[in-house]
Amino acid sequence: MSDFDTIDQGKPSDRTIFGFPLPWAIVTLVMAALFAWMCWLTVEVREARQRKIVSISLSTILGDFVQAESARTQSDEAMALRTKQYLAGVEKAMTGLSDNYVVLLSEAVAGNSVPDVTPEVMHAVQSELDGGAAIGSVAK
Numbered sequence: 001m002s003d004f005d006t007i008d009q010g011k012p013s014d015r016t017i018f019g020f021p022l023p024w025a026i027v028t029l030v031m032a033a034l035f036a037w038m039c040w041l042t043v044e045v046r047e048a049r050q051r052k053i054v055s056i057s058l059s060t061i062l063g064d065f066v067q068a069e070s071a072r073t074q075s076d077e078a079m080a081l082r083t084k085q086y087l088a089g090v091e092k093a094m095t096g097l098s099d100n101y102v103v104l105l106s107e108a109v110a111g112n113s114v115p116d117v118t119p120e121v122m123h124a125v126q127s128e129l130d131g132g133a134a135i136g137s138v139a140k
Contacts, residue, residue: 054097057106057118061090064122082129089125097121 017025065086069079097103097117106116 048102051100051102053102053104053114054117055104055106055109055114056094056097056121057116058090059107060118061122061125085129086125089128090121092128093121093124 015022020028065083069082072079074082094103101117104114106118
């Protein structure tokens with residue numbers, strides 16, 4: 001018989017962590033984790049409230065582009081390249097816009113309850129295609 005066989009493990013209710021009963025220690029750790037989560041959540045909600053809500057009409061942006069491109073006479077490769085550049089510009093403008101604003105599609109907005117930034121985004125994308133750097137300044 002070894003020394004390990006004779007060690008009394010005790011009842012589960014007698015176990016402690018740092019001198020506190022095990023159930024109390026577990027409850028304390030859970031409460032501390034909940035408190036930390038609530039602090040983080042409060043910060044996130046406050047930051048979200050500071051962001052302005054705007055709307056954008058992607059159907060207008062893409063529809064105007066398709067209409068303008070259909071009037072141009074160019075090869076299929078050139079049209080595909082320009083479309084790819086335009087879509088990349090729209091994506092870049094939307095990413096820049098969503099850093100500071102909550103962006104809603106205008107199709108999902110009832111009435112004119114939020115400002116529409118479609119013209120600013122269209123201008124920024126067109127400036128990007130023309131070699132400008134207006135995408136970072138959308139709706140600021």
